[in-house]
Amino acid sequence: MRISRNVRYLAVAVLVVLAIASGSDAPASAQAKTITLSMLAGYKEDVLRANLPEFEKKTGIKVVVDAAPFGDLYKKQLLSLSTGGRYDVLFMDEPWIPPLSEFLLPLNERMKTLDTADFIPTTVASGAFQGTQYAVPVDPNVQLLVYRKDLFEQKGLKPPTTWDELLADAKALHDPAKQQYGIAITASSDIQTALYMLLAMWSYGAELVDGGKGSLNSAAGKKGGEVFLELLKYTPPNVKSYNFADVNKAIQLGQAAMAIQWASGAKPMEDKQRSSVAGKLGYAQVPKAVRQTPMRGVWTVGIAKNSANQDAAWQFATWLSGREFGQAAVTFPSATSAIHSPRFSVLKDPATKAALPYADALLVSLQITKERPRLREYADIQENLRVTAGKLTAGELTLEAALKEIDAGTNRILGK
C-alpha cells in the first residue's frame, strides 16, 4: 500500500514536471509569434481591431494591442522605449519620430521591399529623420476646410481659398441669435489651438524654427496671429473650452458653418446617425495667404530597436500600410473616426471616393502638405507653443508678448 502510494506520488510528480516542461515550450514558440503593439486608443483602434483577426489568421502572428489615449501615448512610448520596454511595434504620430528615433529600428533596407511608388511621397517622408527611415506611413492626416454647402448656397458664397475670404465668409455666416456661428476652431489650452495658430502663421510665411532658432516673432507671424485672433470673433461662444471633439460636435449639431479640422475628424461628420448635416458638407484645402500650408500629421508604424521579433513586426507593419488594410480601413463603418491610407491606389479607388466625400481634398492636400520641424526637441517646442497659445487666447498675453515668449521658449529648448 505504501509503495503504491509512493508510486502514485511519483507519477503525479512526473506528470507535473512534464506539464511544466511542455508548458514552457508552448509559450516559447508562441512568444516568437507574438508581438506587442503600442496603439492609439479609441478612434483608429476600432478599425485595427476589426481587421486584426485576418492578419493573425493569415500569418500566425498574434498581436497584443496596448492602447493609450492620444494625450498619453507619446509619454508611454518614450518611457517604455527608453527603459528597454516591451513594445515590438509602435503606432506613432509623425512628430514623435525624431525624439524616438534613438530607440527605433532603421528600415531603409526593408523599405526596398515595399512598392513605395504607390505611397504619396510626403507620407513616406513623415517616417524619416535625418535621412533614415524609421517608420512606415499608415494613416495620412492633414488639415482640411470643412464647410456647409447648403448655407454657402443660400448666401451665394463660394468656399474660401484665402484667409481674407475665410474671415469674410465667417462674418457673413455668423448669426449668434440663431445659434449659427461662422467657424468652429479651438481657443483653449488644447494642442489644436496652437496648431490652428501655427497654420495661419505658416500661411503668411512665418516659420516656427528657422536656421535653428525660434522665428515666429516676425511680421508674417504677427499677421497670421492677428488673423487667427480675428477668426475667434466668429466662433461659438465657448471655444475657449473646445478640443478636437468639440469642433466636430459644432459641425455635427449644425452650429458652425465652417471648421478647420483634421481629415480623421471628417468621417463622423458624415455619419447620418450622429450628424444633422451629413451629406451637406463640402471639403476643400485650408486657406492660403502667401502660400498654402496644410499641416501634415501622418500616423506611422515603427519597430523597436530592441525587439526580439523584428521580422514579425515588419510583417505587421507592411500589412498595416498595405493596400488591403487601407481599403478595408477607408470603407470601415466607423462611428467615431477613421484610418485613411497613404496609397494613391486606395485614395483614388472609386469605392474610397464613395465612402469618403473628402477623399479628393485629402489627396490634393497631402501632396502639398507642410511638415512640422523635424527636430528631436520638437515635442518640447510644440508643448511650449501649446502653453503660450493658451495664454494668448485666455488673455494672459498680448500677441506681441506671445510671439516673443514662443521664440524665447524655442531657443531655450534648442540651447540657443
Next chain:
Amino acid sequence: MAAGRAGRWFLLPGLVFLFAIDLVPLAYSCWVSFYNWWLIRPRDIRFVGLANYTRFADDPEFTRAVVVTTLFTVGAVLVEFLAGLALALLFAQPFKFLRPIRVLLLLPLFVVPVVGATMWRVIFHPELGVLNYYLAATGLGPLPWLSDPRLALVSITLVDAWRTIPFMFLVMYAGLEVLPAELFEAAAVDGASAWQSFRHITVPLLTYIMLLAVLIRGMDAFREFDIIFVLTGGGPGTATQTIQILNYRAFGLGHMGEANAIGIVTLIIVAVMCYVLMRAVLRPQAAPS
C-alpha cells in the same frame, strides 16, 4: 533583557518595508533631481547639482503654479472643512429621517476621481451640459464654467469639494459621536447656550480630529491632479496650472531630473505646510493665571 533585544528584531520587517517602498524611492528621486536626464538622450546624462532647483526661482510659470496650487488648496480645504463640519453637526442631531441620507452623502467618495471629473466635464459642458441648461432656464446662465480663467479655478474647487466633503463629514461625524455626553448635559444644566456648548466644548474636544482632517485633505489637495487634468488640463491659459500639472508635463516630455525636482519641492512644501499648521494649532496653551 534578552527578550527585549529579541523584540527589536520584530521591528525589522516594518523597517525593511519602510525602506523599500518609501525611503529608497525617495532617495532615488532626490538623486535623479540633481541630474540633467532627458529620456530622448540616454547617453547624455549629466550631474547638474542644484540647477534643476535654482531654475524654479527664475521661472514665472513655476511661481504662478505655486500660487494657483496654494489658492486651490486653501479654497478647497476651507469649503470642504466648513461644509463637512456643518453636515457632521447636522447629522449628530437625533433625527431619524437623516440616517438614510447619511449613506447617500458618502456616495461621491466611492467614485473614481477620473470618472467623477469626466462626469463633471459633461455637466459643465457649455452647450450640452445639464448645469447650463437649467441655469439658462432660470435666467442665471449659461456660465463659462471651464473656459473663463477665474471661474475655472472655482469650478475645479467645487468638483474637489463634491468629492471630498463626505470624507470631512465622516471624520468629524465620527469625532462628534465619541464626545462625552456628560459634558454637554452639565453645560445645559449650567444654562449654556447651543453656541456656548459648541464654542467651549465641541471645538476644543474636536480640535485634534479637525486638525487631522485638514492635514490629510490639505496634503491631498496640494497634490491634486486627476480632477484638474480631466477638467481643464491646466487651462484656460495657466489659470488652473498647478505644480502637479507642471510635473506631469515634465515627466511626459521625458525630463526626469526636472520632474523629480518638482516632486521633491512639492514634498518640502507639503512638509513645511504640515509643520506650520501643527505648530499653530498644537502650541502649548498658556496656563490660566
